[in-house]
Structure formats: structure tokens, C-alpha cells
Amino acid sequence: MAHLKFRGSYLAFLIALTTLMIPVQVIMVPLFRLVTNHGFYGSYWAVILPTAASACGFFFARQYILAIPRDLIEAARIEGASHFRVLATIVLLLLKPLIAVLFFMTLLQSWNDFAWPLIALKQNELFTLPIGLLYLQGKFGSDFGASMAFALINVVPMVVLSLVFQRFFVQGFARSGIK
Numbered sequence: 001m002a003h004l005k006f007r008g009s010y011l012a013f014l015i016a017l018t019t020l021m022i023p024v025q026v027i028m029v030p031l032f033r034l035v036t037n038h039g040f041y042g043s044y045w046a047v048i049l050p051t052a053a054s055a056c057g058f059f060f061a062r063q064y065i066l067a068i069p070r071d072l073i074e075a076a077r078i079e080g081a082s083h084f085r086v087l088a089t090i091v092l093l094l095l096k097p098l099i100a101v102l103f104f105m106t107l108l109q110s111w112n113d114f115a116w117p118l119i120a121l122k123q124n125e126l127f128t129l130p131i132g133l134l135y136l137q138g139k140f141g142s143d144f145g146a147s148m149a150f151a152l153i154n155v156v157p158m159v160v161l162s163l164v165f166q167r168f169f170v171q172g173f174a175r176s177g178i179k
Contacts (some may be wrong), residue, residue, distance in 0.1 A: 024115075031116075042126070047113070047120050051113075056105075073086055097169075101168055111128070111158060113128070114128075136150055
């Protein structure tokens with residue numbers, strides 16, 4: 001979509017972007033049917049796979065690839081590299097910061113999601129931490145100390161991962177600003 005133009009590529013890009021305007025609640029029933037038909041219901045794959053590909057990630061990837069100099073790709077093509085070789089040896093190596101950022105964004109979204117894991121998982125042992133935090137709330141009272149400790153346990157892994165991926169964030173932002 002970024003460098004290889006084909007008939008209808010701009011329309012396909014616009015259609016992908018319009019899916020950003022669809023609320024997640026609208027697609028939950030079809031997504032549930034898709035997950036159950038493929039046998040993922042009740043497993044972590046039911047939570048991971050639907051968030052693996054998103055229109056937001058698609059948009060970020062396209063914009064990032066547009067920042068890759070065309071001269072670099074054309075030089076490889078002149079040297080006789082095929083489309084696959086250019087993708088494997090040049091583009092994918094330059095996409096490391098983008099892949100790291102998209103991985104972290106998807107992980108963060110899945111980690112903090114409440115509604116979809118509540119629907120897609122059926123065993124209490126598989127529930128995510130936000131759902132576990134709900135179960136700490138009592139019917140007639142709450143233990144706020146335990147709730148805050150559980151919330152801290154929920155936040156710490158994401159803080160650690162953000163510190164690990166910080167280098168990739170900086171590279172990604174610096175690279176996408178170059179035109």
C-alpha cells in the first residue's frame with residue numbers, strides 16, 4: 001500500500017481507515033462467531049488474534065514505510081533483487097522499530113481490555129487481570145488495599161515493557177518524521 005501502487009490501492013486504504021470509526025462493540029458478535037467457528041473460544045488465542053491486526057497498526061505501518069527512501073528500494077531493484085528479496089533484506093530490517101512499537105501497542109490494548117476477554121474466555125483461570133480486579137470487589141464491601149495492590153501488579157509489567165521498548169519508540173518517532 002505504501003510503495004507498490006495498484007488499481008484501487010487508495011480506495012482500499014480509505015476503506016481500512018474507515019474501520020477505525022466502527023466501535024468495537026459493533027463487531028463483538030461477529031468476532032465471537034468467528035472465534036467460536038475456528039475453535040479458539042475459551043483460549044488465550046481468542047483474545048490475542050483479534051487484536052493482532054488493526055486498522056491503526058495498518059495506518060502506522062503504511063506511514064512508516066512511506067518514510068523509507070524510495071532510492072534504497074530502487075537501488076536494490078536495479079541490482080536485480082526481487083520484490084520478496086527487497087522486502088526480506090531491506091524493508092523488514094528497517095521495520096524493526098515499527099514492529100516493536102506495534103507489538104507493544106497491541107499487547108497494551110489486550111492487557112487492559114476488559115469486555116472482550118470477559119466474553120471470549122470461559123474459565124476463571126484464564127481471565128485477564130482487569131477481570132480479576134472486578135472479582136476483588138465484594139457485593140457489600142471492598143478491600144481497597146488489595147484492589148490497589150492488584151492494580152499495581154497490573155501496571156508494573158507494562159511500565160517495565162515501556163522502558164524496554166523506549167529505544168524503539170524514539171527510533172520510530174524519529175524515523176517517521178523524516179521525509
